[in-house]
Amino acid sequence: MAARFSTALRTLSLPRPAASLLQPTIAQQARRSFQTSKTLRDAVVATPVVATRRPVGAFRGTLFGFLLGSVLAGGGLYYYVIDEYKVSNELLTEDIYALQAAVQRIEGYVKSLESEVKTKK
Structure with missing residues (x-):
């Protein structure tokens, strides 16, 4: 029975030459050459500006x-x-105000000393 089945498959399968028509051989692929049509050769390729x-x-x-x-x-x-x-301007202004305060304190001390000297004489 297995022998009959394989014989039936062989008769239903495609013959070998028909399968070779679907896929070209290496020799047939090597014979192909590069061909273009005249319209493709004459086509102008526009370059972007x-x-x-x-x-x-x-x-x-x-x-x-x-x-x-x-x-x-x-x-x-x-x-x-x-x-x-x-x-620096702010620091200088602060120093000037500090000096002015010191001068006013010294002036106050001097006035108090002068008033004491006048009272003692």
Whole structure:
């Protein structure tokens, strides 16, 4: 029975040459050549329009970088100096007020001493 089944399968299966028509052999693949149609060869490929920019040269880039750095450093220095000026001005004002208070105390002592001297004479 198994022998009959395998014989029946052999008769129902496709013959070997028909299967080779579906897949070309290596020799057939090697014979194929590159072909294009005339319309594909004559087709014009449109390139996108690119806006032309002038490249930044080394000299202009260096000069621009130097000026930008100088301006930033100068601005930072300006704000630093202004801040230091305000701090020193406040300290100086406090010192002047302290000196004024000390002078007024000494003046009060001197007046009290003069009044004592006049009363003793």
